[in-house]
Amino acid sequence: MTATAPYRSPLGTAGRDGFARLVHAEWTKFRTAPGGPAGLVLAALLVVGLGLLSAAGSHASCSKGPVEVPCPVPPRGPGGEAxxxxxxxxxxxxxxxxxxxxxxxxxxxxxxxxxxxxxxxxxxxxxxxxxxxxxxxxxxxxxxxxxxxxxxxxxxxxxxxxxxxxxxxxxxxxxxxxxxxxxxxxxxxxxxxxxxxxxxxxxxxxxxxxxxxxxxxxxxxxxxxxxxxxxxxxxxxxxxxxxxxxxxxxxxxxxxxxxxxxxxxxxxxxxxxxxxxxxxxxxxxxxxxxxxxxxxxxxxxxxxxLTVGSTVENTLAGAMFALVAVIVVGVLSVTAEYRRGLVRTTLLASPRRGRVLVAKAVVVLAATFAGSLAATAVTLPLAKRVLAGNGVHLLPVSALTELRVVAGVAGVLAVSAVLALAFGALLRRGAAAVIAAVAAVLVPYVLATTSVLPEPVADWLLRVTPAAGFAVQQSIPEYPQVVGHHAPAGGFYPLPPWAGFAVLCGYAALVLALAVRRLNREDA
Incomplete structure (x- = not known):
């Protein structure tokens, strides 16, 4: 009697090696598709270009009577804070x-x-x-x-x-x-x-x-x-x-x-x-x-x-516009296959459908984070230098806080792209998925931070919607003994930085789970 080896699909269906091959296959599709890399390049250019453009247009001077003089540098405390x-x-x-x-x-x-x-x-x-x-x-x-x-x-x-x-x-x-x-x-x-x-x-x-x-x-x-x-x-x-x-x-x-x-x-x-x-x-x-x-x-x-003034996260304002670009990238990474009918071929190669969607999410998350991190890491120090030349003094923060802001903004863009991918897999319509992702992340953020809503409503939006993730970019904490107006419009969020980011991640995981459930229950 001759022993017969069990059949394995070319992409693998079990174990770490199988999932790694699946991720590699999804990466190949992502990098060869015209929309994916181009969209990430556009997002990076928006972060860098708008950040430096905003810094170049920002100037500060102070008056002493009728005389314009450079604004004094705020004194620093023992911990280095202004x-x-x-x-x-x-x-x-x-x-x-x-x-x-x-x-x-x-x-x-x-x-x-x-x-x-x-x-x-x-x-x-x-x-x-x-x-x-x-x-x-x-x-x-x-x-x-x-x-x-x-x-x-x-x-x-x-x-x-x-x-x-x-x-x-x-x-x-x-x-x-x-x-x-x-x-x-x-x-x-x-x-x-x-x-x-x-x-x-x-x-x-x-x-x-x-x-x-x-x-x-x-x-x-x-x-x-x-x-x-x-x-x-x-x-x-x-x-x-x-x-x-x-x-x-x-x-x-x-x-x-x-x-x-x-x-x-x-x-x-x-x-x-x-x-x-x-x-x-x-x-x-x-x-x-x-x-x-x-x-x-x-x-x-x-x-x-000192809690009022220009902050390091202000240099990354271009991330708001880059968010739209990465949302489109996330949606197209799924809906393009539905539109062209290629999703059936993908699912035949890997019958465990949920793993396919998770592999897509891993690729989109990693690619978006890498591109966004490069953009934020370049923009912040360059913009700081431009602002200093224009007389604008950013409130100083520690190197670890700067790192958290740089990585956190990149993380918000990456997780938002995964959320958009999940909406794309759940709704299977590109336009509807883009609208849903923008409405979930960007719209609440804009409404909460532009002083168009009562502050309790703005705080509520930044607690319970995916826009809570933007709290990760807050560099200056709120101190109870400091007299000031600590509101979203001033860059203060109701949740701690990583707690807000966790809310965004929770929404991405929830919508992705719903998308996997639909993919497993219905025909592609």
Whole structure:
């Protein structure tokens, strides 16, 4: 009796080798078809061309009175992030370990409102929610220098903040003459501990933080700062208008006790980060006054990460137009075979139909990602250089964040192409599939980010539709202690970067599964 080997199709029907041959066959079809490579080349050219064109047309300059001057580069914090570092600081030197204690007995503020009567200043007696005053230890008076501070705020209770990005909540409550708040900062080596008390006897630790860059001689003292009064009003079309108005805070403190080498002398006064008029006078200065052991300090500005400005993802705006090109590529990779009747031949060669569609998806995913990654990796550094030459300073981010933005945008294009392929296999009509993919990914993104919808609706769209995937390109995080308008129109997404990308991947997998189910149940 002669043994007969089992029949295997030329492409293989089982095992890794069989699927690899199937992928290779689909790749051969994809690269030899006129629409596939050409569409990816067009998408790459759109990313590069529109990105560089937009950068070349972007210019920035600032005015100092009637004079146009280059815009200043924002200071950087210890972590390399752009920061706002503008406050009034009354300080003394502290060599080595030591502590500072004070009682905050009152806080008040002013907010500049639009004039109701022309020529008559309209100033409201009020504080912004994040107006703050308290104690600070800072490496130096240079903007961006490392610091730790314990403070009372207008609406957010006691806080311990350090190095601009970190914030720890203490006990809630407001400061009034009948409910003062005691604060204490203690330095031990490179560790700074913040405490609070209602009576100066029983103390509660807010937080202990490490400041590795804190020098042996630092500056310690009293501070006050008041971010701008940000107000958001809805528009008739559904978007919103954001205004930021000048504000200042004044705090009254007493029972000051400073201990440590170098302390005990007169306070040095610095209005850190204040801007100056042409005549050399400070614009909206703070102030400090001491009388009989009572200290009154007034400050404006903020001590926080800078979250408003040009970002690295702005250089990849051409990806929105490239998205249409890769959607067409994904759809045609399937519907072209249906239109020409070649799909039956493909399924005869590999009867396990679902594997054929998965192989097509692997090819489209890999080819689109490779082409898009090359385009984004070239565009971002070139556009950054062009923007810098035009006086536009991008908010700095880490190399890992830039890598995530570059790879993430390429990933969004690649997964969107797979989603389009799945729609093509499910609907089997090219025009219908393109419309479905564009409606699923691009339309919600445009509606959510162009201020044509109320912000809750925009947030909802970017949570539950495939457009959530664009969250992967957000380079500047949202900080709860930062006063600002963090909305989709400003580049802020309701989901974390990889969570949003996972939503897009989930939709692509779902539609692909539905397409496989239809392919297995119905004739091609």
């Amino acid at each position: 920061v706002e570092d503008h406050f009034f600081f009354a300080h003394q030197p502290l060599r080595g370990d030591g502590s500072i204690t004070v009682r905050v007995s009152a806080m008040s503020g002013r907010i500049r409102l639009p004039d109701a009567v022309p020529g008559v200043r309209n100033v409201a007696t009020a504080m912004t929610p994040w107006a703050r005053a308290g104690l600070m230890i800072k490496a130096s008076t240079r903007q961006g220098a490392s610091y730790a501070a314990v403070m009372v705020t207008a609406e957010h209770g006691v806080r311990m903040q350090h190095d601009f990005t970190e914030d720890v909540a203490g006990l809630p409550g407001k400061v009034t003459p009948s409910t003062p708040r005691w604060l204490r900062l203690t330095r031990t080596g490179d560790t700074v501990t913040g405490e609070e008390s209602a009576d100066g006897v029983r103390w509660t630790k807010v937080a202990a933080v490490r400041l590795p860059g804190l020098p042996a001689q630092a500056r310690v003292g009293l501070f006050a700062a008041s971010p701008g009064d940000v107000r958001v009003t809805g528009n008739a079309v559904g978007g919103s208008t954001v205004t930021s108005r000048f504000s200042e805070v004044t705090a009254v403190m007493d029972r000051l006790d400073v201990r440590g080498a170098g302390t005990g002398g007169a306070f040095a006064l610095d209005d850190i980060g204040v801007s100056y008029e042409l005549d050399g006078s400070p614009h909206h200065p703070g102030g400090f006054r001491e009388s009989g052991g009572t200290y009154t300090i007034t400050g404006v500005g903020d001590i926080a990460p």
